[in-house]
Amino acid sequence: MSKKESNKLIDTIVDAIDDVKGEDITLLDLTEIDNSVAQYFIICSAKTNTQVNAISSNIEKKVRNQIQERPIHVEGKENAQWVLIDYGNVVVHIFQPIYREYYDIESMWGDAKLVTY
Numbered sequence: 001m002s003k004k005e006s007n008k009l010i011d012t013i014v015d016a017i018d019d020v021k022g023e024d025i026t027l028l029d030l031t032e033i034d035n036s037v038a039q040y041f042i043i044c045s046a047k048t049n050t051q052v053n054a055i056s057s058n059i060e061k062k063v064r065n066q067i068q069e070r071p072i073h074v075e076g077k078e079n080a081q082w083v084l085i086d087y088g089n090v091v092v093h094i095f096q097p098i099y100r101e102y103y104d105i106e107s108m109w110g111d112a113k114l115v116t117y
Contacts (some may be wrong), residue, residue, distance in 0.1 A: 001089050008067055009090050010040060014117055016062040017044045020055045022094070026106060029113040039089040041112070043105055045097050049080035055094050056083045063087070 001009070010027065017025055022044040030036040046052040056077060063069050069087060076083040082099045085092040093105060106114065 005067075006039060006089060009063065009069060009087060010042065012063050012066050013042050013059050013090065013092055016059040017042075017055055017094075018117075019062070020046075020051065020058050022046055022051075022055050024100075025117040027115040027117070028106065028109050029115065030109060032113075033109070033111055036109075038086075038091045041091050041093060041105065041109065043093045043095065043100070045095055045100050047096070049096070052080040052083055052094050052096060053077060056085060056092075059085055059092060 014025055014027075023046070025042070025044045028041040028043065029039075030041065031039050044055065046055050056074070060071060060074070063071075071085045071087055073086040074083070081096050082103070083094045085094075095103070
C-alpha cells in the first residue's frame with residue numbers, strides 16, 4: 001500500500017471514529033521503527049461496550065464503502081472491551097478507558113511519532 005493509500009485509509013478510519021464520538025484518537029507512526037508489526041496504529045477510547053462495537057462497525061462499513069478495503073482480521077468484538085481491526089499496515093485499537101490505561105500501547109511503542117486528533 002502506498003503512502004497516499006495509507007493516508008486515505010487513516011483519514012477514513014479517523015472520520016469513522018469521530019462519527020461515533022470516539023475519544024482520545026491517537027496515531028502512532030511506526031514507519032521508522034525496525035521490525036514493527038504495522039506501519040501505523042490508530043488508538044481511541046470508547047466509554048461502553050456498545051460504543052466500542054459501534055465504532056468498530058462504523059470503521060469497517062466506512063472503509064469498505066469509501067475505499068473498498070476489508071480488514072484482514074478483527075478481534076475482541078465478543079467482549080467489546082478492546083477491539084482490534086487489522087488492515088495490514090494500519091491496525092486500529094478501540095479501548096474502553098480502563099483497558100487502554102492498563103495496556104498503555106503508546107508507552108510500549110514510545111519510539112513512534114505520535115499524532116493526536
